[in-house]
Amino acid sequence: MLLISGCQNTEIKKAGKTRDGLPDAESWKATITLTNKGSKRAVIKSGHLEKYQQRQYILLDQNVDANFFNNEEIYTSNLKSDIAEIDEAKDFLVAMGNVVVVSDSGVTLYTDTLSWDNVDEKVIKNAGMVYIEGYLWTGEDTCNAAEKLCKIAKKNKTPVAFTLSDAFIVNSFKKRLIDFIRQNVDILFCNDIEAKAMAETEDTQEAFDALKGMVETIFVTRGENGSWASNPTEEKITVNVFPTNAVDTTGAGDLFAAGALYGIIRNYSLKDSAIIGSYCASNVVSHMGGRMPVGLDANAEKIIQKYQTL
Numbered sequence: 096m097l098l099i100s101g102c103q104n105t106e107i108k109k110a111g112k113t114r115d116g117l118p119d120a121e122s123w124k125a126t127i128t129l130t131n132k133g134s135k136r137a138v139i140k141s142g143h144l145e146k147y148q149q150r151q152y153i154l155l156d157q158n159v160d161a162n163f164f165n166n167e168e169i170y171t172s173n174l175k176s177d178i179a180e181i182d183e184a185k186d187f188l189v190a191m192g193n194v195v196v197v198s199d200s201g202v203t204l205y206t207d208t209l210s211w212d213n214v215d216e217k218v219i220k221n222a223g224m225v226y227i228e229g230y231l232w233t234g235e236d237t238c239n240a241a242e243k244l245c246k247i248a249k250k251n252k253t254p255v256a257f258t259l260s261d262a263f264i265v266n267s268f269k270k271r272l273i274d275f276i277r278q279n280v281d282i283l284f285c286n287d288i289e290a291k292a293m294a295e296t297e298d299t300q301e302a303f304d305a306l307k308g309m310v311e312t313i314f315v316t317r318g319e320n321g322s323w324a325s326n327p328t329e330e331k332i333t334v335n336v337f338p339t340n341a342v343d344t345t346g347a348g349d350l351f352a353a354g355a356l357y358g359i360i361r362n363y364s365l366k367d368s369a370i371i372g373s374y375c376a377s378n379v380v381s382h383m384g385g386r387m388p389v390g391l392d393a394n395a396e397k398i399i400q401k402y403q404t405l
Contacts, residue, residue: 127144190208204226290303346386
């Protein structure tokens with residue numbers, strides 16, 4: 096079942112095939128509620144909605160933001176994307192463009208396209224990347240959820256990225272983390288303090304070399320000293336920071352990872368991916384809070400070009 100609400104709805108009469116021409120109805124600042132056997136399963140918001148009656152098809156094409164719920168109507172995850180399509184007949188949603196899904200346990204998926212089946216209650220199309228935080232190791236349930244997700248990701252050949260999160264996490268769960276990383280992780284993110292804790296050394300280069308042996312790709316951030324990265328074709332690349340006035344380091348590591356993963360998913364080189372990550376981290380520390388400044392230029396090509404002029 097599907098319920099739609101919005102601040103404006105315009106009925107449009109037209110001739111011809113629906114979905115191929117003008118929509119039968121439009122709504123702005125729309126909210127859609129998907130239900131299954133009377134239970135709320137998803138609440139989806141979009142700046143603009145087009146409904147095509149004959150084909151039972153809905154297009155959401157502005158800032159899609161969806162919350163998902165289980166059979167007991169308990170929140171389970173959030174999805175954000177550029178656009179989304181809904182097949183009303185099947186309660187089947189396809190999100191497209193910069194898709195980010197964050198579960199209630201903190202597991203994050205990044206992809207360009209992702210499908211959700213209301214009937215089967217599962218994401219049925221492979222994500223482009225799985226990003227997992229080390230903080231999940233502080234709880235047995237969340238840790239098990241992360242390990243289960245990795246098994247699914249590996250089965251579907253979906254890359255797994257992992258961040259150590261904090262030196263406390265490393266020191267508290269080192270043995271289990273090392274086993275997890277060696278068996279599951281394709282891309283590792285950490286700062287120099289976390290790297291040294293993991294490798295049990297005070298030398299950052301030694302730590303970097305040790306972690307290189309655990310994963311295919313590694314990024315180590317070093318504060319104002321920039322970052323190092325390595326993969327099978329690049330033994331070690333160095334990227335400097337973008338000039339900034341650091342105010343609050345909250346979110347620096349996650350924003351670096353977000354930028355770097357954006358580059359990797361879109362087939363940028365290792366160095367260019369680290370440059371995008373450096374740009375994101377440098378900007379998030381320029382103000383209070385863990386979000387990027389509003390209105391910031393996020394064009395990857397321009398970011399890389401700007402780095403060349405530093």
